[in-house]
Amino acid sequence: xxxxxxxxxxxxxxxxxxxxxxxxxxxxxxxxxxxxxxxxxxxxxxxxxxxxxxxxxxxxxxxxxxxxxxxxxxxxxxxxxxxxxxxxxxxxxxxxxxxxxxxxxxxxxxxxxxxxxxxxxxxxxxxxxxxxxxxxxxxxxxxxxxxxxxxxxxxxxxxxxxxxxxxxxxxxxxxxxxxxxxxxxxxxxxxxxxxxxxxxxxxxxxxxxxxxxxxxxxxxxxxxxxxxxxxxxxxxxxxxxxxxxxxxxxxxxxxxxxxxxxxxxxxxxxxxxxxxxxxxxxxxxxxxxxxxxxxxxxxxxxxxxxxxxxxxxxxxxxxxxxxxxxxxxxxxxxxxxxxxxxxxxxxxxxxxxxxxxxxxxxxxxxxxxxxxxxxxxxxxxxxxxxxxxxxxxxxxxxxxxxxxxxxxxxxxxxxxxxxxxxxx
Amino acid sequence: xxxxxxxxxxxxxxxxxxxxxxxxxxxxxxxxxxxxxxxxxxxxxxxxxxxxxxxxxxxxxxxxxxxxxxxxxxxxxxxxxxxxxxxxxxxxxxxxxxxxxxxxxxxxxxxxxxxxxxxxxxxxxxxxxxxxxxxxxxxxxxxxxxxxxxxxxxxxxxxxxxxxxxxxxxxxxxxxxxxxxxxxxxxxxxxxxxxxxxxxxxxxxxxxxxxxxxxxxxxxxxxxxxxxxxxxxxxxxxxxxxxxxxxxxxxxxxxxxxxxxxxxxxxxxxxxxxxx
Numbered sequence: 001x002x003x004x005x006x007x008x009x010x011x012x013x014x015x016x017x018x019x020x021x022x023x024x025x026x027x028x029x030x031x032x033x034x035x036x037x038x039x040x041x042x043x044x045x046x047x048x049x050x051x052x053x054x055x056x057x058x059x060x061x062x063x064x065x066x067x068x069x070x071x072x073x074x075x076x077x078x079x080x081x082x083x084x085x086x087x088x089x090x091x092x093x094x095x096x097x098x099x100x101x102x103x104x105x106x107x108x109x110x111x112x113x114x115x116x117x118x119x120x121x122x123x124x125x126x127x128x129x130x131x132x133x134x135x136x137x138x139x140x141x142x143x144x145x146x147x148x149x150x151x152x153x154x155x156x157x158x159x160x161x162x163x164x165x166x167x168x169x170x171x172x173x174x175x176x177x178x179x180x181x182x183x184x185x186x187x188x189x190x191x192x193x194x195x196x197x198x199x200x201x202x203x204x205x206x207x208x209x210x211x212x213x214x215x216x217x218x219x220x221x222x223x224x225x226x227x228x229x230x231x232x233x234x235x236x237x238x239x240x241x242x243x244x245x246x247x248x249x250x251x252x253x254x255x256x257x258x259x260x261x262x263x264x265x266x267x268x269x270x271x272x273x274x275x276x277x278x279x280x281x282x283x284x285x286x287x288x289x290x291x292x293x294x295x296x297x298x299x300x301x302x303x304x305x306x307x308x309x310x311x312x313x314x315x316x317x318x319x320x321x322x323x324x325x326x327x328x329x330x331x332x333x334x335x336x337x338x339x340x341x342x343x344x345x346x347x348x349x350x351x352x353x354x355x356x357x358x359x360x361x362x363x364x365x366x367x368x369x370x371x372x373x374x375x376x377x378x379x380x381x382x383x384x385x386x387x388x389x390x391x392x393x394x395x396x397x398x399x400x401x402x403x404x405x406x407x408x409x410x411x412x413x414x415x416x417x418x419x420x421x422x423x424x
Numbered sequence: 425x426x427x428x429x430x431x432x433x434x435x436x437x438x439x440x441x442x443x444x445x446x447x448x449x450x451x452x453x454x455x456x457x458x459x460x461x462x463x464x465x466x467x468x469x470x471x472x473x474x475x476x477x478x479x480x481x482x483x484x485x486x487x488x489x490x491x492x493x494x495x496x497x498x499x500x501x502x503x504x505x506x507x508x509x510x511x512x513x514x515x516x517x518x519x520x521x522x523x524x525x526x527x528x529x530x531x532x533x534x535x536x537x538x539x540x541x542x543x544x545x546x547x548x549x550x551x552x553x554x555x556x557x558x559x560x561x562x563x564x565x566x567x568x569x570x571x572x573x574x575x576x577x578x579x580x581x582x583x584x585x586x587x588x589x590x591x592x593x594x595x596x597x598x599x600x601x602x603x604x605x606x607x608x609x610x611x612x613x614x615x616x617x618x619x620x621x622x623x624x625x626x627x628x629x630x631x632x633x634x635x636x637x638x639x640x641x642x643x644x645x646x647x648x649x650x651x652x653x654x655x656x657x658x659x660x661x662x663x664x665x666x667x668x669x670x671x672x673x674x675x676x677x678x679x680x681x682x683x684x685x686x687x688x689x690x691x692x693x694x695x696x697x698x699x700x
Contacts (some may be wrong), residue, residue, distance in 0.1 A: 094529050118436060122530035132453065132521035141451075148447045149529045177458065177559040193525075 128205025184215025448539020
């Protein structure tokens with residue numbers, strides 16, 4: 001397996017997207033990376049705590065990793081975001097020397113994970129799905145065990161253990177067997193173990209999966225504290241808000257490939273500036289509302305058939321909102337509630353993984369899904385306000401095509417129902 | 425923040441393997457102490473064998489003389505059965521993710537298995553103590569010198585350590601507790617019963633008799649009996665053969681041979697699992 005695979009991806013950067021993204025027309029058969037993926041510069045090692053190039057790994061017939069590239073500058077937090085089975089844990093296991101890659105190279109804390117695994121292990125901490133605490137040992141014994149196995153002498157290990165117990169609020173439970181701990185306490189103990197030797201790089205594999213909100217908050221605080229001290233962190237998560245809250249940069253991984261990377265705002269900008277979501281009072285008027293909104297800009301409105309709310313992306317913020325409301329008023333469509341909000345990482349994720357592609361016209365992943373009860377094409381555009389952004393390519397003639405309804409995005413929005421808020 | 429340098433202990437090498445092995449053994453023993461039920465269950469088995477063989481078979485095999493003869497065989501059998509703890513212990517650590525935790529730590533590959541075999545060695549010492557006390561109750565006595573008795577116990581413990589590496593290999597191949605539990609037991613019955621641990625090999629059919637004569641369990645039992653000064657009653661006295669005449673040396677050789685063969689297999693197996 002040659003470590004350096006030819007990279008054909010364009011160097012598209014994640015600037016604030018003012019134009020619709022060049023979307024890979026009907027969902028490519030995963031031949032090349034998404035254009036959102038900027039090329040990874042050759043790993044220099046300087047200032048990089050983690051660098052991985054073209055990591056591949058298969059389990060039998062199943063390709064777990066199809067060429068993962070990662071770069072994590074020292075002292076930063078990378079969020080590895082992806083659904084179950086995307087390859088997050090496999091990536092972590094390779095980077096923590098638990099698994100050999102079939103191909104590609106990776107360096108952690110300056111050492112090659114395949115060639116110098118012991119040096120890597122001495123400098124990393126691992127916590128999460130695949131780490132564990134010994135249920136029959138107390139919290140103190142668990143931490144002492146790990147500290148000793150990192151090579152510390154008895155006295156140093158004892159001192160470290162006491163410090164960690166305090167720092168992770170385990171002091172009271174220190175001498176109880178950890179088998180009786182709550183999920184949150186157990187995870188804290190596991191995390192404390194990962195930090196026992198003050199590692200340079202910490203890997204947290206789904207650190208909050210299965211935790212209640214309080215446990216999650218505790219874990220978040222611990223991670224933030226860690227970062228404040230300059231530790232490099234790679235965390236995997238399925239929770240978009242977790243990546244948003246904790247990570248400096250995010251790599252979105254799907255089917256064993258990094259399909260996008262950037263900061264949370266960059267990723268959000270990449271799929272379109274903001275989202276207008278509104279609910280019309282009269283269900284019969286939904287079609288007209290969609291028409292009116294479609295006329296405003298390049299983005300297709302999406303109707304959630306369940307809640308009846310209509311969502312459309314825009315790059316013009318409150319101007320677009322004002323225009324939208326004016327044009328709806330002109331159409332005599334009564335609006336019950338309305339919100340303007342930046343895209344969530346859910347939007348990003350669903351867009352990137354093909355769940356929906358409402359951000360760009362003409363690249364519908366559900367072509368042919370026409371609006372129910374839609375009025376005749378061409379009825380809406382006349383009402384469009386002058387400030388509505390409309391690239392030449394999306395004139396009235398395409399009106400029919402724009403009425404593409406995305407069920408997935410719709411339900412996703414509905415699930416998050418409470419996120420409606422006005423933004424100044 | 426500066427990483428704590430790989431610290432006090434050397435990063436690799438046999439010294440570090442032993443050091444980390446001792447730490448793992450400490451952890452395993454703490455586990456045992458917190459689950460007294462499993463320790464008691466483990467001790468009941470040899471006690472049951474003592475009582476069954478001493479009083480069910482003993483009467484027809486030589487009475488008091490047989491009970492005295494029996495104990496050497498019980499010691500060899502009891503520590504051989506302890507190998508199943510090694511298998512189950514390692515498989516359970518793998519099941520519960522402890523092995524992953526250990527593997528992500530900068531510790532030598534062999535120390536997890538060494539730790540397990542060391543803690544099981546300690547367990548075997550407990551087993552020997554308890555079965556010895558039980559032996560005293562049924563009429564067994566140390567009839568040789570104290571020094572020879574110490575040698576006898578040491579020999580049995582060396583054998584226990586050797587069998588533990590066989591158990592480790594079984595556990596690492598099994599990889600799950602359920603498989604380790606059954607696979608860890610099946611081989612123990614033939615290896616302990618096709619031997620001169622409890623009966624004379626004279627009545628066994630040809631090939632079986634050869635196997636029994638050269639079986640390390642036979643050698644260990646015979647050596648223990650001679651070091652404890654327990655003569656065999658005529659009914660169960662082993663026929664003269666090379667392994668019987670050189671029982672102590674042969675038993676020691678067997679133990680070292682088993683370690684030499686199974687230690688690299690177990691460590692290699694662990695490494696292969698570690699590589700994923």
